[in-house]
Amino acid sequence: MKELIEILKGLHPDVDFENTTTLIDDQILDSFDIITLITEIDSVFDVQIPAEEIVPERFNSAKALYELIEELLEDN
């Protein structure tokens, strides 16, 4: 989780990623961020997020995104 928060902080240092649950709904993340996130997650965690998982629910909070990473890691 710490590594993920660090990636996110790199994009938006001023956002409280531990507690924000509306990253998409409040337009905090944009399409640039999504692409950067997917590439960085791939290089840090070695997981490729499949297209069908790139949906708002998965990116609305750091927690939800981390859960997705964990699920994908288990599948590996």
Added chain:
Amino acid sequence: MQTNVLEYLENAVQKAPNKLAYSDGTVHLTFKDVSQRSLAIGTFLIDRRHINEPVLIFMKRSPETITAYYGTIYAGSYYVPIDEEMPSIRMSLIIETVKPKAMICDRKTAEVAEQMNFEGTIYLYDDIVSTEVNLHAIEAVRKRVIDIDPIYVVFTSGSTGVPKGVVACHRSVIDYIDQLSEILNVSEDTVFGNQTPLYLDACLKELFPTLKHTATAYIIPKQLFMFPVKLIEFMNLHKINTVCWVVSALTIISSLKAFDKVIPEHLKTVAFGSEVFPVKQFNLWKKTLPEARFINLYGPTEATGMSTFYEADRFFEEDEIIPIGKAFKNTDVMLITEDNQLAEPGEIGEICIRGTSVTMGYYGAFDKTNTVFVQNPLNPHFLETIYKTGDIGRKDPDGNLYFVSRKDHQIKHMGHRIELGEIEMNANRIEGIHSACCIYDKKTEKINLFYDGTTESKEVLKHLKAALPRYMVPTRIHPIAKMPLTANGKIDRVYLKSLIENGEV
């Protein structure tokens, strides 16, 4: 001969009043709705004497905004779009340049507008859209309008940090729309999926051909471009068959592997432009949609929209570049060398445009206009204005044009035209920064900012985010002890570039 873009709308409403014209999936407007609303807004503006003047349109991206544009044109005025995506500094500069007396807002943007340095009157779209139409007044205004009267001023990034407002008239837009429609094969069966913002000239590709051919245009919600599978599902639901997108919108879909899951099954025409399509991604699209037409478009805002096209009807090798092709009909694209001669095949030259599509220059900026809208150097005999794009190109023996590079420090990044100078100017404004320089690294497609000063890089990023649109914010920020200078005292860009290329920063 058609002399007013509104004739497109008037013909459409005769032909197919109840057909869907514009929709964003939530708000749906038929041609009759579009006509009714545009006439109402036109009547209102005429009644308030906002005739033949700039009218600021500050609304969210929706079909209603389009009717505010047409309403403004009905009043014999010209629309100047601004948008919430723009930083407030940029909006202020636009207001200072154009000094509009009227602004049309929706309920949400009106709150922002109240805080601006705007001295004119703010009108709420919802309040004026039900004005009773006065055809008499509309016709009286129409009689006085001629085809070289402006219909819009759209702002692009400027090298000195001040955005430039390109003024375009009926004549140029009609010429552009007629030629573009032919190239894209637009018909009443066309269903557009609009991706570009409505505050740029890029959206003309959907707005007017939809009227001309009684087609339908969906304004695809911006958020969908973050979620490619949902995006394609939206396209399939609405049977979208034609798109004119920036390359990065297309590559989001292919690079995130959305085609593994779903394909845009109705898509027949894919026009793209504003930047180079990476061949690997292009081939992926071509493989997924073997029946579709792929068209590369190139052109500057200063020549109304697009000036050249190339039908990419084959796969490309990894080391190949997709050409920008040949000029639109009724447009001449010349390559002019540094000694003012036409370039030979294979020789590089500046891409210069001649034709009806050449716009009327920059609003309130004759000095800037005169540096790029110039007398054709090949014609010493009579008045003939060409537009110098600042793009360097080269033609192959078949006459196909290739984009080579920018003359100055303007770059294309994620489909947006960016003057690196504008980023630098904003960085230099930050307290504690002595000097700043932006370098675009083509390989990683990242904007790098170098600066010397006492400010923390985190702080620099915070300031730039507040001052610049998102796509202009540097992705790499490097504090350096001392800015390197060349012999004649200019920032040594070549050295800074080498630091990036050698991985030293």
